[in-house]
Amino acid sequence: MQNLWVLSYSGKSRLYSANKIRNKLSKQQSKYYPTILGAIHLVVLYTFIQTIIDFPLALFDYYNGTDYLYNPFKKIIVGVGSPVFIFYYAYRRAGVKLNKLFPTKSFNVFILIPVLVFLWAAQNLIGEVNIALDKVLPPPAWFWELFNKVFESDYGIYGAILKVAIIAPVVEELIFRGVIMHGLMRNYSKFTAVFVSALMFAIFHLNPWQFPATFILGLLLGTLMVRTRNIYLCILGHAFNNGLVLISIQFANELQNTSFFRSSISSQLMISTLIAAVSLVFIIIISSRSDSETN
DSSP states (O other): OHHHHHHHHHHHHHHHHHHHHHHHHHHHHTSOSOOHHHHHHHHHHHHHHHHHHHHHHHHHHHHHOOOGGGOHHHHHHHHHHHHHHHHHHHHHHHTSOHHHHSOBOOOOGGGHHHHHHHHHHHHHHHHHHHHHHHHHSOOOHHHHHHHHHHTOOTTHHHHHIIIIIIIHHHHHHIIIIIIIHHHHHHHSOHHHHHHHHHHHHHHHTTOTTTHHHHHHHHHHHHHHHHHHOBHHHHHHHHHHHHHHHHHHHHTHHHHHTSHHHHSOHHHHHHHHHHHHHHHHHHHHHHHHHHHHHHO
16 A cells, blocks of 8 residues: 555656646747847857858958958948848747837937937046056057958948948847847846846957947947837937947047046046936936836
8 A cells, every 4th residue: 555655656746747847848938039048149140150251251361462351342241141141030030020029119209318418428437447448458459450440431431420320230239129139028027138138239249348338338228128119219329329439539639629528537527427327317217108108
């Protein structure tokens, strides 16, 4: 009798374990695309597609003195082809309509003002962080050469604007605040979705000296997506940021002669901190209505 009880208990225990494993697998399979691992895979895939073309061309240019890596036709083919493939791949994996993957709910256009002001103030503060980082980890000469090439164009300032302030924001926001945050917001908490997407966005740029700026930008844009559910707002915010960087490079001498940048560093930091804080409060207040509606 005791043996029968033991066998019965053992059978029930195995049945319970099997059901537990089945429920766990079912729960994992029901997660929306992409999860954190799926998002990492997507970013790595996107980077790999570009690297598998750029790296051989860079080696060929180095040993042969050519310049195929920066050929305009090559840049157009890779710049258009790789995002299109990634978007199609993610769209098929997500299995949702485009308006779900790239939400465009209404938002208060006045939020653009504090967003722009915050980005200006934040860049002033991050500039000091970058100066401190450069002292600890000085960037090599090749880095500055590569960084400057990002803002160069075959078509002058207009080409730089197109590349830096239009194409890059559109492509990167559709990937990070569109595809990636679509899955993260449905699988995890809002905080996790914003933090992970910002972290991946910063790492994606493969630039340790740019990490503070891209991470802060990612946090801001992720917050805007969570509170407004509008991909266009994220694209505009990204475009504002890149436009400010482009202006600071193109008109560096003129900006340094303004009264603000001729003041003491402590005054610049104090003013920038105050402006950033006030702008952030306005962003939260203005986006509160959109946030309540989306919830």
